[in-house]
Structure formats: structure tokens, C-alpha cells
Amino acid sequence: MLGLSQDIFRRTGKFYGGYFIFPWFVVGIMATCYRLTGAHLNPVITVANIIRRDKPAGFSSLLALLYIPAQYAGCWGGVALTWWFTRDPGQLTIQRKTGQDNFWYSEAVGMEFAASFMFVLVYLSQSGRFTWTAPETGLQALIIGASYGSLVAWSSRRTGGSLNPAYGFGQNFWDQMDEGAKESFQFIWIYTAIPFLGMVLALAIHMLVHVPGNQHAKEKAVE
Structure with missing residues (x-):
């Protein structure tokens, strides 16, 4: 579902208000599966949850490993459905410099890194029992989903809008199957x-700053 909605957003974002609508799609998707699975929907989030020390209650690293192929299959299938609906598999490429034959490589890498870092940091902080804003899962899903959708929109001008290795692979795979253009796997x-x-930096800040800082603040509040 995330792969399908993200693919639709990328095609309509500039013309039909997709930049505003997409975050709310993500919130709905997150809320649907957040209580049951933690709403990873992204291999980066799954790996971050496996590594983190403050794992959510009931989290199973072994079960989480099964999420990753499901995430790739979901995004792969979502892009395939969009191709079937529109007869166009779409394309995920970084922006080319106006009037030049080269691309915004450094800007695209920087934006993908920064946006991924911010999203993972938000996810970790809102799903951690020491750092969340509130224990209500609905509020957590709202914050996480809106953050992801907004950061995809923010980074889409330079990177095309991904932040998800499963989606990026699925989109490029189907573009290759359709035309086999050089750009299909170039980026x-x-x-x-x-x-x-980006996940590595977010994990470091979360574990070295957020968790100890919030634990200390709660201990001081109890005294």
C-alpha cells in the first residue's frame, strides 16, 4: 500500500496537491498496522529496531527479519499496480542541472541522507518508551506518518522522493523491465x-543522547 501510494504521489505531487495529501495517506497506512507490527514499512526502520537497545515491548528480531522481504514485495507490487493502471512504470531519478548534462549528485545524496536521518530519528523517538511524546499509539503513528510523508515531499525535488530502499529498488526494477534505459539503475x-x-547517525544520537537524557529527566522528576 505504501509503495502504491508513494508512486501515485510522485506522479501527481506537482499537479494535484499530492505534496499535501501524501502525508495523510501515510498516516492512515501507519495507523492501520502500527499497533500490530510497529508499522516498519521500510527496511531501514526494521534494521534500526533490530539494533536499538530500547526495543518496543514484544519486539522480535527474528520476526522482524521476515518484514524485510515483505517490504520489498509490497513496494515491488505497488509500483507494478501503478504500471498496470497507467501503462507507465514511472521513473526515479535525481534532478539534472538546467542547461547542463550532469546531475545534482551531491545535493541528492545530501538530501536523501538528511531526510532519512530525520525520519529515523523521529521514528525511534516516538516508538521508544523513554522518549515518546505520549504512549498513545495513534498519536505516535500520526507523528511518524506525517514526518515520513513530509520528508518525502521535501526531498522529492532533488532525489525524486524515496527514503525507502524497498521502494527505490521496486521503482527502478520496473523501469528497467519496461525500457532498460541507462538511468533505470544509474542512481x-x-x-x-x-x-x-542516515539511520546510523540517527541511531547514534538516539542511543547516546535521547535515551540517556530522557531517562535522567524522568529520574529527576521522580525525586
Whole structure:
């Protein structure tokens, strides 16, 4: 569902208000499965949850490993459905500099890194029992979903709008199957590797700053 809605958003964002609508789609998707699975929907989030020390209650690292192929299959199928609906598989590429034959590589990498970092940090803070804004799962899903949708919209001008290795791979795969153009896999490393680098920084800040700081604040409040 996320792969399908993200693909539709990317095609309509500039013309039909998709930049505003997409975050609310994500909130709805997150709320639907947040209580049951934690609403990972993204391999980066799954890996972050496996590594983090403040794991959510009932979290199983072994079960989480099964989420990753499901995430890839979901995004792969979502893009395939959009191709079937529109007869166009779409394309995920970074922006080309106006009047030049080169691309915004450094800007795209920087935006994908920064947006992924911010999203993972929000997810970790809102799903952690020491750092969440409130224990209500509905509010957590709202904050996480709106953050993801907004950051995809923010980064879409330079990167095309991904932040999800499963979606980035699915979109590039179907573009390759359709036309086999050089650009189909030219930028796939940005979409599949850079989000994990953003995750590493987010994990470090969460575990070294957020969790100890909030634990200390709660201990002081009890005294």
C-alpha cells in the first residue's frame, strides 16, 4: 500500500496537491498496522529496531527479519499496480542541472541522507518508551506518518522522493523491465544505500543522547 501510494504521489505531487495529501495517506497506512507490527514499512526502520537497545515491548528480531522481504514485495507490487493502471512504470531519478548534462549528485545524496536521518530519528523517538511524546499509539503513528510523508515531499525535488530502499529498488526494477534505459539503475545506490547511512547517525544520537537524557529527566522528576 505504501509503495502504491508513494508512486501515485510522485506522479501527481506537482499537479494535484499530492505534496499535501501524501502525508495523510501515510498516516492512515501507519495507523492501520502500527499497533500490530510497529508499522516498519521500510527496511531501514526494521534494521534500526533490530539494533536499538530500547526495543518496543514484544519486539522480535527474528520476526522482524521476515518484514524485510515483505517490504520489498509490497513496494515491488505497488509500483507494478501503478504500471498496470497507467501503462507507465514511472521513473526515479535525481534532478539534472538546467542547461547542463550532469546531475545534482551531491545535493541528492545530501538530501536523501538528511531526510532519512530525520525520519529515523523521529521514528525511534516516538516508538521508544523513554522518549515518546505520549504512549498513545495513534498519536505516535500520526507523528511518524506525517514526518515520513513530509520528508518525502521535501526531498522529492532533488532525489525524486524515496527514503525507502524497498521502494527505490521496486521503482527502478520496473523501469528497467519496461525500457532498460541507462538511468533505470544509474542512481539506485542513492536510494538503497544512503538511507542506511542516515539511520546510523540517527541511531547514534538516539542511543547516546535521547535515551540517556530522557531517562535522567524522568529520574529527576521522580525525586
